[in-house]
Amino acid sequence: MNPITIFKQLHLSNRFFQVLAGIVLVFVIGYFVPVVGPIGEIIFYGFIVFFGVDALILYSRKNPLSGQRVTPQRLSNGDENPIRLQINSSLNFTVKVEIIDEVPHQFQLRDFSISTSLPPNQEQEFRYELRPTQRGEYDFGDINVFLQTALGFVRRSVTIPASETVPVYPSFIQMRKFEMYVISNRLTDAGIKKIRRLGHTMEFDQIKEYVRGDDVRSINWKATARANELMVNQYQDERSQNIINIIDTGRVMKMPFDGLHLLDYAINTSLVISNIALLKDDKAGLITFSNENAGVVKPQKRRTHIRRIQERLYNLQTNFLESDFERMLIALRKHVNQRSLVLLYTNFETFSAMERQLPYLQQIANRHLLVTIFFENTEMTRLIEKKPETLGEIYTQTIAEKFSFEKRQIVRALNQRGIQTILTPPKELSVNAINKYLELKSRGLI
Template sequence: MNPITIFKQTHLSNLFFQVLAGVAFTFLAGYFVPAVGAIAEILFFGFVVIFGIDLVLIFSKKEAVSGKRFVPKRLSNGDENIIRLQISNRYNFGIRAEIVDEIPHQFQIRDFSIPADLKANETQEFTYELRPTERGEYDFGNINVFANTAIGFIKRKISTHASQMVPVYPSFIQMRKFEMYAISNRLTDVGIKKIRRVGHTMEFDQIKEYVRGDDVRSINWKATARANDLMVNQYQDERSQNVINVIDTGRVMKMPFEGLHLLDYAINTSLVISNIALIKDDKAGLVTFSNNDSVVVKPEKKRTHIQRIQEALYKVDTNFLESDYERLVVSLKKHVNQRSLVLLYTNFETFSSMERQLPYLQRIARDHLLVTIFFENTEMTKLLHKEASTIGQIYTKTIAEKFTYEKKQIVKALNQHGIQTILTPPKELSVNAINKYLELKAHGLI
């Protein structure tokens, strides 16, 4: 093997320096006690021989260790994604190894390593999880293995070229989770509350047993007499309704909570809602707005339409400017001709910020069923539950209470103007948005 390569791959372990220090200390003692000096020479000779044996063993094979990385074609934003590593030991003896995968810089993990013991000619698989918090391209580097024999004086760095780029998309893991429950009508299993149906369409579906909360007007008395139990007619929801997710991409959506920006919470939920709407045979669409450019995906009913929405959401980004709600009104009038359920993801921190946009929200609500979704500041909520013991803490808690009260006033004011609202913690956004969608369908409002 090339001496330069050997030099580059050789890393002396802590054990090497500890033993060398011990030999040096023995030589120092031999300066004062001559008998110890002879022992020091024997120890040094043995140390050199063992070091040579270790060097020969660890470099006895050119391609001694190899590695493979198995990464999904795309990662899911905000979720734990499983990465697999396959490491093969081609030595004829067992080794201890430290596996260092060069993970993308976005994670800022600088102490990543996996310890392992590999037997002779053995292949092992290792897994770890990564949770991205930004959409975009993530570059993985090489797989590095620091291998050493049982002697442990030398660590040989063996690198496997494994560079690859993986895109991070809006949370398709969350989308699939809710899709599974929506298909099997088990959304209540993941915290979606059961909505009592107030009215129904005239499209008959099936006869089923009466359960508490069913509309008594739907009781089928003939079927009840035959079954000797209360039976009711079940009707299908109205279909082919427009469900438009409208996302504010202005500066108010830049605020981070638990690693994710509000924009990413909105994007992940928009993907979930769009997918469930398509499963329910509704049409799903997407509109983004800020102060200049906007993205519009017109509502369609095809199941493949979710791919277009996902690609559009992947490219959405926010800026530090205030959003133009008048531009949103114009965009909806231009691209959405049918009365639709409009889920508007934005954020109002103060009552005055909502008042400035209220005329535009009222204009949208005249043409569509508007649901304004904005976020609780969970950090302020934590402050409210802390006990204040100093003047500074009292001031801070008072300000937090003021902002929390303003949020409640915003909800009240919007409801008084006939605008539906959702005030939610960021982590509970998907569940609360699905609840609202199902509730409005159950009430026949869309």
């Protein structure tokens, strides 16, 4: 092996310096107590021998390790994504290893490592999870492994080439989770409310086995008697309705909560809503806007359409400028002619901010069923619930209550003008938006 390569891979361990410090201490004592001097020499020469043996064992093979990193083709934003490291040892003895994976800089993991032992001539798999909070491309580096024997005087570094770039997309894990709930009719398990239907005004579809969540009033007793198990009538909802997600990408959506911006919560939820709409044979569309031209994905009901929506959401970013609601209104009128359910994701912090956009909201509500979605400030809520102890805390709590009251005023003002609203904490956005969509659909309002 090349001496330069050996030198680069060679690292002295903490044990090496600890033993060396002990030997120095023995020699210092031997200076004052001559009897101890020869003992120090014996220990020193023994240390040199063990050091050499340790190094020879570690460098007995040119390529002691091989391996790879197994990552998904894309990562899901805001979710825990599994990463696997497969390390194969070709050594004939057990070694202690410290594995340092070069994770993307976006995670800011300065001390990430896995310490374990590798048995001889075996492959082991190690798992960990990463939670990205930004969309875009993430660059993984190499896998660095530090080996040492039981003696532990020397560490050898081995670099396994594993550089790769993995894109982070809007939360498709959350989308798939709700998709499975829809397919298995278990939305109530995810916190989705069971919507009571006043009679059946829809077309009969089929008779099927009863599953939890079905309306017990739909039980077909004749079919139940024949099959000797509960059977229910299934009715078909009105289909091919337009579901339009409109996302404000202005400065108001830059506010962070739990590592994600409000924009990311809106993106993840709009992807979930679009997927559920397509599963229910509705048409899903998307409009994004800020102070510039609006981006539009026209509503369609093909299942492959979700990919177009996902690609549109992938590179969506906020800016620090005021959004132009007039541009959004023009884009909606131009590209959507049929009456639709419009879910508008924005954030009104003050009543005056809502009043400036109210004329545009009313124009949308005249032609479509508009649901305006904005966010509770959870930090304000915590301040209000906390018991104040000083004059400054009382003042801060009073201001927080004022802003909270304004949020409730906004809801009341919009509802008085026939505009549906959702005021929600960011983490509960998906569940609350799905509940509203299913509620409006079951009531036949769209």
